[in-house]
Amino acid sequence: MSETIRTRYAPSPTGRMHVGNLRSALYEFLIAKHEGGAFLLRIEDTDQERYVEGAVDIIYRTLETAGLLHDEGPDKDGGFGPYVQSERMKTGIYMEYAKKLVEKGEAYYCFCDKERLESLRTEVVEGKEIMLYDKHCLGLSRAEVEEKLAAGVPFVIRQNIPNEGTTTFHDELYGDITVENAELDDMILIKSDGYPTYNFANVVDDHTMNITHVVRGNEYLSSAPKYQRLYDAFGWESPVYIHLPLITDETHKKLSKRSGHSSFEDLLEQGFLPEAVVNYIALLGWSPEENREIFTLDELIEQFDYRRISKSPAVFDYTKLKWMNGEYLKAMDPERFFELAEPYLRAVIHRDLDLKKIAAMVQTRIEIFPDIAEHIDFFEALPEYDAAMYTHKKMKTTAETSLAVLCDVLPLLEAQEDYSNDALYALLGGYVAEKGVKNGYVMWPLRTAVSGKQMTPGGATELMELLGKDESIARIKAGIAKLGGNV
């Protein structure tokens, strides 16, 4: 298999990974793995200004918890290293390649200072400025360039793009895209600090690392022609391009850290499961052949056909993510659910109750773990509630009937020793049958008394089993008192 697919995820270490980046990484991973190819991680830290301490670790951690294990990377040499651009720069690779371009006339030294560049800037409309470099330094003679270099004048190296003609590149999803060369700016390849720009390092690295499929967000679609010209200038075969549709927020703006959109880690902190997030974002911009939505990572690898990636942007729908997280929770093994839920349970319940049973009650009722609190708070302490809660039209109960029922049933419950759900249900079932009333007629007041809540994660008898005899009786008496009865 000499034609093995190689994709790469090439983030800048600038903080947490937001969802858009993670989705790119996921697709890059899936495209490679679907074909049994390699997925590499390359750190693009050519911007020392934006570099954030510890960000590389965040990237490792995020990829690992998302399950997107890379085959090669800074911590996993595959023979194409280094995998960190600042380290690659020390080898002189970028300058070396830039000079090749200069020799070919495809790039040139530029000594223009900030002031001159500023003067080229023109305002187009309300504050928006554009700048197309005027190729001023392209006119410098070889001798002039040598002289300035020798004198130590700061310089950058720019790509030389002709003013005539067009450039075309091919994208697997978007097809052929052609632009006028005159529209293309002579972008900077090597910055004055000697670092390559993203644009240049990206092309050099993708080529030298044998990346076969360049997969990235389609915000790069408009600069792709410039990259294409670089490949052509070097005489390199261009990679397969796959530009991904953007993920946006509800106002249809691109998701970005800058705008404060949730990162993967934010979502985990909000109580989402990594596998649910991964599953959800896989479906943002791609759909499987079969009509299905829940996929494990392995199933995604199996199913992922990049030709089914869509071209239009997708809104990140928090509500649906929650639903999907809930699906994962419901399908989860009860033991594992309990392990994950336990901290949330303990945060609310400090008394000695059967937390496993409570976890089981709550498993089908929550979408994310933080939802647990509102469902179980009454176990810890009977909340303040209004006597009006005893009135329920469908149950045909009122404060009066409730009082009567509670008074009737109290002695039975006091005499009862077995407080298991089944035994209690049988006991009360007897009362219901004897009185010829509906279940709810007695269960509603009981559940209300015992929980003080409109809705609970279990029925009256289930709650009493958990609360135990003493606490149940105490709460029922409190209910009777609240309804004006004597205990």
Add this chain to the structure above:
RNA sequence: GGUUCCUUGGUCAAGCGGUUAAGACGCCGCCCUCUCACGGCGGAAACAGGGGUUCGAUUCCCCUAGGAACUGCCA
């Protein structure tokens, strides 16, 4: 402003010339039920507009409109 891309229900989306235009989330209703939830059943809700091409356009082409991205010595 320029360039490029995008346009099926509120959202994710199937569709790839002929369909009653799937499905999912959300919403509404019913059933189940010791409340709620789960589960089951059902409902409202879409091809941006205009021209072509064609026997026939949601599907192909053009125009218009709307949206987005890019337009940094950031990626």
